[in-house]
Amino acid sequence: MSGTFVHAMPYGARALGDGSTRFRLWAPDLDAVTLECEDGHAAAMRALDDGWFECICPRGIGSAYRFRISDDLAVPDPASRRQQAGDVHGYSVVVDAADYAWRHADWKGRPWREVVLYELHVGTLGGFKGVEAALPHLAALGITAVELMPIAEFAGERNWGYDGVLPYAPAAAYGTPDELKSLVDTAHGLGLMVFLDVVYNHFGPEGNYLHAYASGFFDGGAATPWGSAIGVSTPQVGDYFVHNALYWIEEYQFDGLRFDAVHAIGNPGWLAALAARVHAAVGPDRHVHLVLENEANQANLLGRGRFDAQWNDDFHNALHVLLTGEHEGYYAHYQQPMDKLLRSLREGFAFQGEAFAGRRRGEPSAHLPPARFVNFIQNHDQVGNRAFGDRLTTLVAPEIVEAALVLLLLAPFVPMLFMGEEWGSTTPFQFFTDFPDEALRTAVREGRRREFAAFAHFGGDDIPDPGDERTFLASIPERDVHTGDARMALVQRLIALRAKHVAPHIDAATSRRAEALGEKALVASWSLGGGTLTLYVNFGEADVAIAQPPSPAAAWLHGDAADIASLSRGLLPARRALACLES
Structure with missing residues (x-):
């Protein structure tokens, strides 16, 4: 079944089908706006109520346009669907949103319980076409949902994506809108969902002109790390x-969105309303999933009809400190890592109202099922925000990483892998940008070095230059030549076990226990589909005695025969993770 999809919205350019286009701009600070086309055509826009300007002009698909807001400044459309040559300062382009014929228009998505996420950066994998070429590999691995880091148009050719300034325009550095649609379409044909990371808490530092004509876009009374908060x-x-959320879901058929750092938006009521509007627009017949990144740990936002889940930094941070012993930066708040890891395994959040950096953080979450939490042992933030982008694979032994993967992929939370993790990649993922403005390039480079200058293990001058193309090239993931094949076979096997024994039951899973067996060893179990799933994990260098071995009737999901025999005798081997089901 083929078809086309278009999201109708009150912003930007809308081709009317007769060779003309309706243009709209919200510019409440202005008295007059002129539409300018690249071919020389210009038209005064009519002022409407509440700061809107509109005109209908005899220009159609492919026309390049911008808005003249003063004698010395013309700006792109903030709702541009495409920028000419990817220039965030230049002309926007009228597109035919219905031009792409979807091959899998009847795709309805997959339920949340089946989600196994794979986060990736589009640029490091070769753009939209490069990601599309990688999809069969991910489907064969057992991944069910691919999550793209932000793709909104940004200044330059390289960026993590969190400096986007035109949220409706796919970055031209990655490909065309139709190539992005083809990526999503191909994924659906392989049974894969596609999620998109969206940034609604700030705009990037180059190419954002909203201050010049719509100061109401920002809340000057609320600050974020990137400047004034967005006035949602x-x-x-x-x-x-x-409308941006609905645009990606309807016009591009994304199956889910990850909302970046919503604590910086500072308006949970608006977030709840956004979720309600998206669910109402999508309807009950299509699976569309909404996921938060939220340092505030607001459990009340999670649940049916709201947000499906939240990225659980508590799980990652506690586990990372336990495995590496690191304690600088935000890891300083996880000085009792085993206690916080166990609470995360039992209740979701480790911080549920306790003191954190001079304030209270979080809400009670023990009532929520594990499915409300996305767990990970690596992601773009936790790797890339390190000074040198070190992956966990370079910080601890391979056997310890594998034990962590067992805990990640078999526990009844929603797991997420970071690109290259399935190969045991040791390639760093460093912070990179490509701002054309030299002063901004310098400011970013020096700011990055100041950020890490106080850390004990390196000096600020050693930090890779984000604006150097070599920093980007060094971040393209490569397969580890020593562990790659074996690691991929392990990940594939664990995901298959998860799909058969764990995923069907995570919506109703409840914690039974999570206890320490030693300084770096634990046992955790959950009620699951009429039985009990139990994970025995020892990240330490010595075997650990356990007081209560598993039942002889236990069905073993993971663990080799020697390790299972040892555990049955009451001894959990070092650097191992085992999993069983008991009735």
């Missing part, structure tokens, strides 16, 4: 982002 409580601003 203003209806035109809040709707701009609601």
Whole structure:
């Protein structure tokens, strides 16, 4: 079944099908706006109520346009669907949103319980076409959902994506809108969902002109690490982002969205309303999933009809400190890593209202099922925000990483892998940008070095230059030549076990226990589909005695015969993780 999909919205350019286009701009700070086309055509826009300007011009698909807001400044469309040559300062382009014919238009998605996420950076994998070429590998591995780091148009050719300034325009550095649609379409044909990471808490530092004509887009009374907060409580601003979410879901057929750092938005009421509007627009017949990154650990936002889950930094941070012994930066808040890891395994969040960096963080979460938490042992933040982008594979022994993967992939939370993790990649993932403005390049480089200058293990001058192309090239993931094949076979086997024995039951899973067996060893179990799933994990260098071995009738999901025999005698081997089901 083929078909086309278009999201109708009140912003930007809408081709009318008769060779003309309706243009709209919200510019409440201005008295007049002129539409300018690259071919020389210009038209005064009519002022409407509430700061809107509109005109209908005899220009159609492919026309390049911008808005003249003063004698010395013309700006791109903030709702541009495509930028000419990827220039965030230049002309926007009228596109035919219905031009792409979907091959799998009847795709309805997959239920949340089946999700195994794989986070990737589109640029490091060769753009939209490169990601599309990698999809068969991911499907064969057992991945069910691919998550793209942000793809909104940014300044330059290289960026993590969190400096986007035109949220509706896929980055031209990665390919065309149709190539992005083809990526999603091909994924659906392979049974894969595709999620998109979206950034509604700030705009990037180059190419954002909203301050010049719509100061109400920002809340000057609330600060974020990137400047003034976004004023989502203003209806035109809040709707701009609601329509953006619907645009990606409807026009590009994304199956889910990950909302970046929503604690910096500072408006949980608006977030709840956004989720409700998305669910209402999508309807009950299609699986669309919404996921938060939220340092505030607001459990009330999670649940049916709201957000499916939250990235669980608590799980990662506690586990990372336990495995590496690191304690600088935000890891300083995880000085009792085993206690916090066990609480995360039992209740979801480790911080549920306790003191954190001079404030209270979190809400009670023990009532939520494990499915409300996305767990990971690596991701773009936790790797890339390190000074040199070190992966966990370079910090601890391979056997310890494998034990962590067992805990990640077989526990009844929603697991996420980071690109290259299935190969045991040791390639760093470093922070990279490509701002054309030299002063901004310098500021980013020096700011990055100041950020890490106080750390004990290296000096600030050693930090890779984000603007150097070599920093980007060094971040392209490569297969580890020593462990790659074996690691991939392990990950594939664990995902298959998860799909058969764990995933069907995670919506109703409940914690039974999570206890320490030693300084770096634990046992955790959950009620699961009428039975009990138990994981025995020892990250330490010595075998650990256990007081209560598993039942002789236990069905073993993971562990070799020698390790299972040892555990049955009451001894959990070092650097091992075992899993069993008991009735």
